[in-house]
Amino acid sequence: MIEAIAFYTFAILTIAMFVIVVMSRNALYSMSALAAGMIFISGFFFLLDADFLGVVQIIVYTGAVMALYAFAMMFFDTTKEVKEKNSSNYKVFLLSGLSAILLIIIFVSPIISQKVQALYPMKENIGNTQSIGIVLFTKYLVPFEVAAIMLLVAMISGIVMASKRMDESLTLKVDEEIQKEEVK
Amino acid sequence: MSGAYVIETILKILIVLGLFSALAGFATYVERKVLAFMQRRLGPMHVGPYGILQVVADGIKLFTKEDFIPQGAVKPIFKIAPVITAATAFMAMAAIPMFPEFTINGYTVKPIISDINVGLLYVVGVMAIGMYGPLLAGMASGNKWSLLGAARTVVQLLSFEVVTGLSILAPVMLVGSLSLIDINNYQSGGVSHWLIWTQPVAFILFLISGYAETNRTPFDILEHEAEIVSGYATEYSGMRWGMFFIGEYANMFTISFLASIIFLGGFNDLWFIPGAIAILIKVFFFIFLFLWTRAAWPHVRPDQLMWLCWKVLMPIAVINVVITGIVLMI
Numbered sequence: 001m002i003e004a005i006a007f008y009t010f011a012i013l014t015i016a017m018f019v020i021v022v023m024s025r026n027a028l029y030s031m032s033a034l035a036a037g038m039i040f041i042s043g044f045f046f047l048l049d050a051d052f053l054g055v056v057q058i059i060v061y062t063g064a065v066m067a068l069y070a071f072a073m074m075f076f077d078t079t080k081e082v083k084e085k086n087s088s089n090y091k092v093f094l095l096s097g098l099s100a101i102l103l104i105i106i107f108v109s110p111i112i113s114q115k116v117q118a119l120y121p122m123k124e125n126i127g128n129t130q131s132i133g134i135v136l137f138t139k140y141l142v143p144f145e146v147a148a149i150m151l152l153v154a155m156i157s158g159i160v161m162a163s164k165r166m167d168e169s170l171t172l173k174v175d176e177e178i179q180k181e182e183v184k
Numbered sequence: 185m186s187g188a189y190v191i192e193t194i195l196k197i198l199i200v201l202g203l204f205s206a207l208a209g210f211a212t213y214v215e216r217k218v219l220a221f222m223q224r225r226l227g228p229m230h231v232g233p234y235g236i237l238q239v240v241a242d243g244i245k246l247f248t249k250e251d252f253i254p255q256g257a258v259k260p261i262f263k264i265a266p267v268i269t270a271a272t273a274f275m276a277m278a279a280i281p282m283f284p285e286f287t288i289n290g291y292t293v294k295p296i297i298s299d300i301n302v303g304l305l306y307v308v309g310v311m312a313i314g315m316y317g318p319l320l321a322g323m324a325s326g327n328k329w330s331l332l333g334a335a336r337t338v339v340q341l342l343s344f345e346v347v348t349g350l351s352i353l354a355p356v357m358l359v360g361s362l363s364l365i366d367i368n369n370y371q372s373g374g375v376s377h378w379l380i381w382t383q384p385v386a387f388i389l390f391l392i393s394g395y396a397e398t399n400r401t402p403f404d405i406l407e408h409e410a411e412i413v414s415g416y417a418t419e420y421s422g423m424r425w426g427m428f429f430i431g432e433y434a435n436m437f438t439i440s441f442l443a444s445i446i447f448l449g450g451f452n453d454l455w456f457i458p459g460a461i462a463i464l465i466k467v468f469f470f471i472f473l474f475l476w477t478r479a480a481w482p483h484v485r486p487d488q489l490m491w492l493c494w495k496v497l498m499p500i501a502v503i504n505v506v507i508t509g510i511v512l513m514i
Binding site for chain 2: 026028029032035039051052055056058059062063066067069070073079127128129
């Protein structure tokens, strides 16, 4: 009973939040709703007794959405509404509707044909943190390491792109020096 | 889900909420007094004996001040930002075991609201969400100082979160569990079993990142009075500002509890001192340390914070994890 109430509460909240993300013209509303929606999703993990995944969802998306805010801060005046360029509303509704239906078909068809099985079901006496570790470092070791290498590559390329003037500090310079360099 | 369980949980929530809101007020008085004595002043003296009723006077002032929202602000976000800070600070306390178990009339009470098996991660994650309060406040205020404060919030969160995670990883590897109760029981053998002796580096890293997480002085760049007026809180007054304040002090207590439980033996009995009093002593020592640092250290600049977190603390934390792993394998 309590689980059902919690599920529907979280479901309604999540959908409402993501509707705001798509519909709102204010970047600040959209991003705050995105952050809230991501956190409400973690509620489903907690309901399924997957505590570890729930907490990881919270931690990962706190940092990720926070980085989005930083971009919004740089590119928009977040207290004003953004003017969107829509050639036609019909196109937007048609495309988004089609992709929504596709997604629903992809996720519902295995449920209807009852071909969803747990390949690695939870064992007794093993906590969910441990069982994730066991699966991640035995069955899925190669994808895990490949993902790690991809992240490393992304990080190094980010550092290389940002590090052109890393050895000098802009904060320590006097304003005049910076202006001189800009003139050059 | 028995009725007794529901009533017990609601009672615990009310006690935590009331107690720590009151303690936050009291901590402001203690902070003023400690700072004053360190600077050879007297601090608040006029309201009540030794100024102890200053807390009440401040409370009345906060509650009765005009509720004010600037015209250029984004109103819903502006209103919700302080609530996020205060709410997440108390939500984080839900997974902290404050005291050892005790019995009243044969009914065993566990002084923890919810014993989830990933307690430590939960507390750290929810405290990190608290940083959304200053961020949203700064971005919604429509004020340049506030926006600078918000930008600094992003810098601070992205810098310290990695260090917090990596520094608690090493003790967690030793204990083999993320539950704070397990971590506490691991150190039940007395002072020589405390994790601070085996993980001194992790302890110092955790404290430093804890100071950054609670915006306490060396990393007080969000509302640096000398640089950006009051940072994210520039446009706030009255009870909305008060909620930021309560959130900050509740976070201080959370970090103190975490540091005591993970590294200093938690609520285990200490020599002849019973566990409940032992953890209180440890927590108040850490609160005093917060104030002491505030009196002794200057602010850092944002670029110094990033330099410290990414170039110094994070490599040390990674090396600490690797060494712990090697020692565990041997």
